[in-house]
Amino acid sequence: MICTSCGTENPAGTKFCKECGTRLGLNCAACGTALLPDAKFCGECGTPTSATPGPAPARVASASTAPAGGPNPGTPAVAAAPVAERRLVSVLFADLVGFTTLSVDRDPEEARELLTRYFELCRDVIGRYGGIVEKFIGDAVMAVWGAPVAHEDDAERAVRAALELVGAVPTLGPSIQARAGVLTGEAAVTLGATNQGMVAGDLVNTASRLQSVAAPGTVLVGEGTERAASAAIAFEPAGEQALKGKSAPVPAWRALRVVAERGGRRRSETLEAPFVGRDDELRLLKDLFHATSRERRARIVSVVGPAGIGKTRLAWEFLKYVDGLVETVWWHDGRSPAYGDGISFWALGEMVRGRVGLLETDDESTTRARIAEALRIHVPDETERRWIEPALLALLGVESGVRAEQLFGAWRTFFERLAASAPVVLVFEDFHFADSGLLDFVDHLLEWSRSHAIYVVTLSRPELLEKRPDWGAGKRTFNSLYLEPLPEPAMRALLGGLVPGLPEPAIRAIVSRADGIPLYAVETVRMLLAEAQSWSKYILRKERHPNDPGKKGDEA
Numbered sequence: 311m312i313c314t315s316c317g318t319e320n321p322a323g324t325k326f327c328k329e330c331g332t333r334l335g336l337n338c339a340a341c342g343t344a345l346l347p348d349a350k351f352c353g354e355c356g357t358p359t360s361a362t363p364g365p366a367p368a369r370v371a372s373a374s375t376a377p378a379g380g381p382n383p384g385t386p387a388v389a390a391a392p393v394a395e396r397r398l399v400s401v402l403f404a405d406l407v408g409f410t411t412l413s414v415d416r417d418p419e420e421a422r423e424l425l426t427r428y429f430e431l432c433r434d435v436i437g438r439y440g441g442i443v444e445k446f447i448g449d450a451v452m453a454v455w456g457a458p459v460a461h462e463d464d465a466e467r468a469v470r471a472a473l474e475l476v477g478a479v480p481t482l483g484p485s486i487q488a489r490a491g492v493l494t495g496e497a498a499v500t501l502g503a504t505n506q507g508m509v510a511g512d513l514v515n516t517a518s519r520l521q522s523v524a525a526p527g528t529v530l531v532g533e534g535t536e537r538a539a540s541a542a543i544a545f546e547p548a549g550e551q552a553l554k555g556k557s558a559p560v561p562a563w564r565a566l567r568v569v570a571e572r573g574g575r576r577r578s579e580t581l582e583a584p585f586v587g588r589d590d591e592l593r594l595l596k597d598l599f600h601a602t603s604r605e606r607r608a609r610i611v612s613v614v615g616p617a618g619i620g621k622t623r624l625a626w627e628f629l630k631y632v633d634g635l636v637e638t639v640w641w642h643d644g645r646s647p648a649y650g651d652g653i654s655f656w657a658l659g660e661m662v663r664g665r666v667g668l669l670e671t672d673d674e675s676t677t678r679a680r681i682a683e684a685l686r687i688h689v690p691d692e693t694e695r696r697w698i699e700p701a702l703l704a705l706l707g708v709e710s711g712v713r714a715e716q717l718f719g720a721w722r723t724f725f726e727r728l729a730a731s732a733p734v735v736l737v738f739e740d741f742h743f744a745d746s747g748l749l750d751f752v753d754h755l756l757e758w759s760r761s762h763a764i765y766v767v768t769l770s771r772p773e774l775l776e777k778r779p780d781w782g783a784g785k786r787t788f789n790s791l792y793l794e795p796l797p798e799p800a801m802r803a804l805l806g807g808l809v810p811g812l813p814e815p816a817i818r819a820i821v822s823r824a825d826g827i828p829l830y831a832v833e834t835v836r837m838l839l840a841e842a843q844s845w846s847k848y849i850l851r852k853e854r855h856p857n858d859p860g861k862k863g864d865e866a
Contacts, residue, residue: 397456402436457509458499542572542574542577544569571630571633580836588627610785611791618830619794639734643736644738657748666681682699701717729762796827801821805817805820
């Protein structure tokens, strides 16, 4: 085996160069190209690395030294030797609560079917967030982030996956729950390991113990995980946990919900209420999105409800979910204004501006340059680029004279070319304000882009159905979602999560007046908190508040 660093010839089976100490890699049996330790196929010729097991070739032939006939096709290759190293990883443990008791009264085949669906759910959720399922142990699953590939937000991804998994398990059955634990730290990682665990160490054992003390339906994390993920995920202290095998208590935090995009982007500076009462609706949005991506077929979800019912909040929760996925998603959102000049396709223009990185205040030269650059990236055919470019410029108001029949086709083709590389999401807010032109374009898009992964979500009040009574009629991929007012238990949970300890009389009054509209309840609480802060300033300064009616006999 020839060392690629110093050129020294080493005996077959040697792991490190005897001259310089460089680790000796494997080589393709067909072409002699050096292989990565975890490669299943040669990156040069596509030959499976395990096709002809055996010792590595004696020489690695480069382009300048390979014989005219090429490398010896009979030269065998060996599987990569496991590589052990220390890495910063995040470990997730999750298990079903009470499955042993549940399976006692079930037919063995029913229990097996339940476990099979649970395992498939675990693989799907963990894989969507970039994790690796390390192993299944009974009804427990262990997953790893940070090996073999590491990302700076691995801890956050692990917690997102844990929250998603715990929230999805109850869909398997009414009495089934899960709990999870996530720890982040250094562990011994064996890359290329077979018939053995990839990650080992105290971190793995502690994560398992932490999961075992979590309450059903909750996620506990360690200090390192909380610190790494707190920018995008809300936590609350869970106290110090006495874990089996640990000499000292382990501090833990309870993961509550995702409150921002990855890394804390777009996190609200104001008080954000918990997301309650809409789990089924959000799950439907997620499932239809993944069906769109999997089947490569356009879909539309029309979310309808009165003002303040939670349409925008539902879209925000969906955005946070999509942003956390490991796959690329082309996200676009735009709002239809209630009034103004030249607003027929305003929402669509906002989407294009966001895609190409434009501000509304950018001048014409900047707009033309950004559009041209985006088309070079996403539209490979030059003829199509010349056809699409004037239509996009007309949409943004910097070009005129484009034929009306060209606009819809060019705009649609732009999104289709995006969808060729990754799913496209188009979220139209305040769609009840959209005029007939934008409504017609959405109909056109769904009719002509049926074989593309384009996911359209419209948010509107019931007035949309007065403007377009046949909205959605005859569309096979049309899905309607009407948001009903929240029931009283959900409204109480909303207030309890927003202001813990709120007096019962105040809760009853707000719930009664809100009539199931969450925005009313949230704004009432914010108003009360602002008023309380205003009063506290005057009390601390021992001054009279302007709104204090005073006592009888006091001077004005």
